[in-house]
Amino acid sequence: MALILFNLIFFVYTLCSFFLIFELGFSGFLLNLIVLIVYAITSLILILLFAIKGKQKRKIYIQIISLILIIFCSQLNMKMNIPEKITLAIKMPIIKKEISKYEASGKINNRIRLEGEFIAYVWDPGFLDIWDAIVYSPDNQLDEAVVLYKSGKSEEFCTYRYLLGGGLDSIQKIDDSFYLCHFD
Numbered sequence: 433m434a435l436i437l438f439n440l441i442f443f444v445y446t447l448c449s450f451f452l453i454f455e456l457g458f459s460g461f462l463l464n465l466i467v468l469i470v471y472a473i474t475s476l477i478l479i480l481l482f483a484i485k486g487k488q489k490r491k492i493y494i495q496i497i498s499l500i501l502i503i504f505c506s507q508l509n510m511k512m513n514i515p516e517k518i519t520l521a522i523k524m525p526i527i528k529k530e531i532s533k534y535e536a537s538g539k540i541n542n543r544i545r546l547e548g549e550f551i552a553y554v555w556d557p558g559f560l561d562i563w564d565a566i567v568y569s570p571d572n573q574l575d576e577a578v579v580l581y582k583s584g585k586s587e588e589f590c591t592y593r594y595l596l597g598g599g600l601d602s603i604q605k606i607d608d609s610f611y612l613c614h615f616d
Contacts, residue, residue: 439498475499
């Protein structure tokens with residue numbers, strides 16, 4: 433039972449690890465990497481201990497399956513951004529409130545950036561000029577950029593490349609007037 437609980441805790445952690453990365457940035461990424469390495473080493477030690485004790489095949493199988501499942505989920509999370517989508521759904525009301533507060537008072541905080549008629553909420557401050565933002569366009573002016581990006585028309589999409597200071601790499605509409613943008 434303790435073995436299943438141990439693996440279940442790490443499985444839930446793996447699914448929620450994006451919150452840590454989101455809040456702490458690169459240091460959160462490093463912390464997450466360390467936690468996953470410690471889990472993998474602990475799992476291998478447990479497998480060896482169960483093998484040495486003998487007659488613990490069921491526990492060995494549980495630990496091997498759990499290790500493979502957590503590694504698979506971790507990779508799946510990175511490729512499909514499942515935790516980011518969950519985090520985005522949870523954080524959107526907060527982001528909308530922050531942008532409304534900016535529009536009402538004009539006070540910029542550490543997450544708000546302004547470029548022309550667009551307001552950007554820094555979603556992921558990134559590393560080495562690679563960052564993500566939720567861009568607010570009250571008139572949905574970026575719908576055309578989304579269409580151009582999805583259709584692969586790179587020459588036409590280049591007109592939006594220097595949005596918010598430059599390097600727009602991808603764009604996705606997430607709500608009315610709100611777009612998730614990746615800059616590099």
